[in-house]
Amino acid sequence: MKPLIEMKAVGHVFADGSSGLRDCSLALGRGRRHALLGANGAGKTTLLQHLNGLLRPSAGQLLLEGHPYDYGRHGLAQLRRRVGLVFQNPERQLFSAQVEEDVSFGPLNLGLDEATVRARVEAALDMVGLRGHARRAVHHLSFGQKKRVCIAGVLAMAPDVLLLDEPMAGLDAPMQDELAALLDRLAARGTTILLSTHDIDFAYRWADDLHLMAGGGVIASGPAQAVGADVDALEAAGQRPPVALALHAHLVTRGVLPPGPSPRSVDAVLDALRTLPIKPLMRTPT
Amino acid sequence: MTHRNGTAVRIETAAYASHWQGVAPSAKALFALGGMGAAWVATRPATLAALAAVLALAALIGARVPLRTYVAVALPPLGFLLLSCLTMLATPGVDGSWYWAGSMWPAVVRTAGRSLAMLAALLGFVLTTPLPDLLALLRRLGTPDLLLDLMALCYRMLFVLRQAWIDGVTAQDARLGYGGWRHAWRSTGLLVGQMAVQVWQRAAALQMAADARGYQGLLRFLPAVFPHARRQNAWAGLAALLLLLAAAGDRV
Numbered sequence: 001m002k003p004l005i006e007m008k009a010v011g012h013v014f015a016d017g018s019s020g021l022r023d024c025s026l027a028l029g030r031g032r033r034h035a036l037l038g039a040n041g042a043g044k045t046t047l048l049q050h051l052n053g054l055l056r057p058s059a060g061q062l063l064l065e066g067h068p069y070d071y072g073r074h075g076l077a078q079l080r081r082r083v084g085l086v087f088q089n090p091e092r093q094l095f096s097a098q099v100e101e102d103v104s105f106g107p108l109n110l111g112l113d114e115a116t117v118r119a120r121v122e123a124a125l126d127m128v129g130l131r132g133h134a135r136r137a138v139h140h141l142s143f144g145q146k147k148r149v150c151i152a153g154v155l156a157m158a159p160d161v162l163l164l165d166e167p168m169a170g171l172d173a174p175m176q177d178e179l180a181a182l183l184d185r186l187a188a189r190g191t192t193i194l195l196s197t198h199d200i201d202f203a204y205r206w207a208d209d210l211h212l213m214a215g216g217g218v219i220a221s222g223p224a225q226a227v228g229a230d231v232d233a234l235e236a237a238g239q240r241p242p243v244a245l246a247l248h249a250h251l252v253t254r255g256v257l258p259p260g261p262s263p264r265s266v267d268a269v270l271d272a273l274r275t276l277p278i279k280p281l282m283r284t285p286t
Numbered sequence: 287m288t289h290r291n292g293t294a295v296r297i298e299t300a301a302y303a304s305h306w307q308g309v310a311p312s313a314k315a316l317f318a319l320g321g322m323g324a325a326w327v328a329t330r331p332a333t334l335a336a337l338a339a340v341l342a343l344a345a346l347i348g349a350r351v352p353l354r355t356y357v358a359v360a361l362p363p364l365g366f367l368l369l370s371c372l373t374m375l376a377t378p379g380v381d382g383s384w385y386w387a388g389s390m391w392p393a394v395v396r397t398a399g400r401s402l403a404m405l406a407a408l409l410g411f412v413l414t415t416p417l418p419d420l421l422a423l424l425r426r427l428g429t430p431d432l433l434l435d436l437m438a439l440c441y442r443m444l445f446v447l448r449q450a451w452i453d454g455v456t457a458q459d460a461r462l463g464y465g466g467w468r469h470a471w472r473s474t475g476l477l478v479g480q481m482a483v484q485v486w487q488r489a490a491a492l493q494m495a496a497d498a499r500g501y502q503g504l505l506r507f508l509p510a511v512f513p514h515a516r517r518q519n520a521w522a523g524l525a526a527l528l529l530l531l532a533a534a535g536d537r538v
Binding site for chain 1: 298302307416417418438439441442445446449488491492494495496497498499500501502505506507508510511
């Protein structure tokens, strides 16, 4: 299947001469859940900003549905309508003082009429569970709520591709679960999602495809189960193997679980263990 | 070090908590303008005092603005008014000595009364109207977009940078940055320098965030809807008219 977005040998050099991306290639399949993993400074944010057209490559090219990115005014407007980016720090993304106003900023820039914008804002706030906070001041919200306002601000533009820069950072466990559920709902509607994260266990559990970055380039890309099992690539990207995978491998080696495809989460491993009959512990003779 | 809420934060908090938050800003502006007009027209100190009392009670009882907030916000202008009145009463003579100008008393009372009524009208408006609503009203009234964009960004930045400042002071305080006046001055100086860099970085980040959402050179936001605006404007207009009529009685 033709990828929705493709990066071909993209390089990026910042104004201070430092290199952001080096010979970076990536393909995002339509409607799939993608996770981008890499150590700090690997180039994850730079890559996301290229996909949204905020940064232009110094070398190589980006393609949307097979067509090179158009960096003209109209082309960028079209691109950003289809490819939305949620930044890591909400304080740096929100610039209106009121929730409803901020969410309306993107769709109004698309030139939509007021009634349509109002409907989209309501739907987006509904989706992130903040409908009741529409008229609240942004600075009265918690960090997690601000993050959800940021996501609503991009969802209101109805993008085909949603990019999220470390969306789980700073969120507590229940909020992370809520966000994962929201991303699942969006993926079920056909939205292509790419998120950057440091949490390999979440990425392995949630994503269809994993992309590993190191030194400004993508060093491994593919289905989560294949990339998650590639220990060398994981190490090169500064990642440890997923706990579920390691745990399952140990249990299979010790004959506790039968060999087979490894589960994607620790919970799934526990479920597999629960199906086994309970045996009393054998005391080893001394 | 402790952090106290400044006047701007008090005003903003009161506006969002006000029982009149759902009232159309145009209606509140109309009522405030009526109060100001009445303060301008009235001449008798008793009328001016009654006017100030009515306007203050409207905010305190009608909009449920907390008395503590009201007093805290009113204190700086009241201090300025007191100082101004004292300078009118204590006047330097031609020989360089100071003397008490008792003849100025009626003018001072009238000026103070008028200022109090004007202040009460203004406070009734700002303590019940969140700034985004005010900006939307100003946009409808044809205020230049550039000015409104600047106001919107400054308003948002006020809270972002306030939080950044508090975080910085807390971090310095945790490492004994305010143990003694020399340390305090040094810490404050370092923080001011760091804030300047932060302002620049945050401005660049906001530009990028705006571009990512299709910024076209104009900050456009959806104005809030006030479904009962027409009725509220009519009531506010009537109340403003009554205030003006009561004040006009002084001139008959």
